[in-house]
Amino acid sequence: MSHIPQTSVPVPPTVVVVIPFYNGAAFIERSVASVFAQSMPASEVIVVNDGSRPEERASLDALAARFPFRILDKENGGQGSARNAGVAASTAEYICFLDQDDFYLSNHIEILVKGIPADDPRLGFVYADLAEADGEGNIIRAAMVKDHTLHHPKTNIFEMLRHDIFVLPSAAIVTRKAFDAVGGFDTQFMGFEDDDLFLRIFRKGFTNHFIDKVVTVWCIHTGSTSFDMRMIRSRFKYFKKLVGMFPDEPKRNRYVLRDCLMPRFGRFFMDHVIEAVKANDPNRAEMSAVLAEYAAIVYASPAVSGRKKLKLRATVFMAEHSPPGLIRAIGKLTRLPGVRSLRRLLG
Template sequence: MINQASPSPHTVCVVIPMYNGADSIEQTLVSLAEQTRLPDHVIVIDDGSTDDGPQRVKDFAAPFRLTLLQQANEGQASARNHGIRHSQETFVAMLDADDQWRPQKLELQLALYDELSLQGRPVGLIDCYCQVNYSDGRRQLDNIRKSGMHFYDFIHANVLNGVSAALVKRDVMMQLGCFDAGLRYCEDRFMWTRIAEHWEIHTVPQVLLERTINSGNMTAQPKKHYQNKIKFVEVYLARYGAQLSKQQQIDFVLANHTDFLNTFSRGGWHGEVIDVYQRMLKHSWQTLFFDHGKPTLRYLYARARSLRKPTVSTTAH
């Protein structure tokens, strides 16, 4: 059980990258003001916004120290790094400008860290469960529970329940050089993998994060970000390929492409499905049977749909 009897002596800085976040940043900051354990410092990094989000941050009446930093648009990884390097607290908590925390997030995460530290566990990061809310009304629960060394789990998939769930030791981030600012996609998974090489990762098994995904969210724009995903695969293998068997490398590449193939298939983008599948097949013939043959079935369906001639509708409109 998590011992909540005594407050944690540690300090926490919340780092929020923001690009045109005027519609959500105030609600995000309110969720911090409602924490049962307030953050010691909140840093919002304006990543070249063109709306009035920065002014809304300046006008927010915060019950904690609130700092606004501004930079030219360089991406989320660069913005987070700017905030982390400006912080001085024991922990850095990640939070996106369109996500919100439930009131006990920091309290329960810090309590779990203290409990594990008393056991002598080398904890580098703690996350929590996440409720994902899509703009079309769909809801999804991300509830992967971690409790130790998870390096190879991150090789297979990003097993963290969202960036905004992460509470990380600041000295761990600084020791590793923070996020890879050259990546515009999956830079978080790369960072968590590097942490998981040397430190334990644990989860508070409660939903303490509400995550919003809409048409402007990076994960909702697969056509735009597929090339960034390819770069991530290249960078990842350059760093970890020597630690993986040939089969693990194949599984890693195919799994990452399959993520986008499935997304394209669900969106009805048949040409993109065909392109991704052919790229996978060039990498390995195991594509034919990967994931129980599901990518192959999606490819065949896309082929059939793309060859079908459009019919002229006679229905009156």
């Protein structure tokens, strides 16, 4: 009797999909349905209710009757804390995230799993591209990651500091080892928590791999966190965290504040104040305080030239003392939008 050798079939890795939910009944069905339509199914699907209103929470029960996902309830703490809670409640080897108003393409998990290298014990994450869409899911750009960043995978910390990283959790798969090693998302942020996570994973010595395929549709609408004060506050918190993490190293000729953080963040702190002045925004005082604190950090740096400091002082003075009419007049005078023209006027 001849012996026929048996070949083992590789077991696919376990994958959890974590979806933070906060008053998102208008979008969550589309997101959940996309997860359960995957060509390679997830091992676990957890929707984390981050303190939604009772009527919004009730929508999850109705949806769970149709799709077998687990609901995890917690007090409101922001998207980062919701994602952390979902990961902590799961056991899978790999983690995928999905925002409540986005949705996966049907081969999202399969593409990312097949992109996991077989011989990389230090793997941190695999990421792919996204399509940008409006709130209804109508495509605006077919591949937005490559539009924003040219270098993949991520290999240079200074490039990651100088520019938005554009690794989106909804288009990535993260190893549990790497996620746990950095303590998950920093919950102080409600915006920029994604850049912060992947930056810390990179700094911890984990590798990353890029797949040049679109796996997710990222829907942007006026209700997104990108358009509210939380994002503005979080941007400044992230800036200050990076300033603390990367002090100047004169012996290595490395000046992160001057060469990376000021070019990346400074214009936003100025623009927020200028736009607030133009619109008589009630948050003008808070935005002016952010700009003043940013300026104080710049003034204290010996690496920043006196010329740049002088221009910043002029910008701060004008932003704090100019009436809305003057800001609008500058824009009309130069035939440029007020924000851009004021920056050019001040050099």
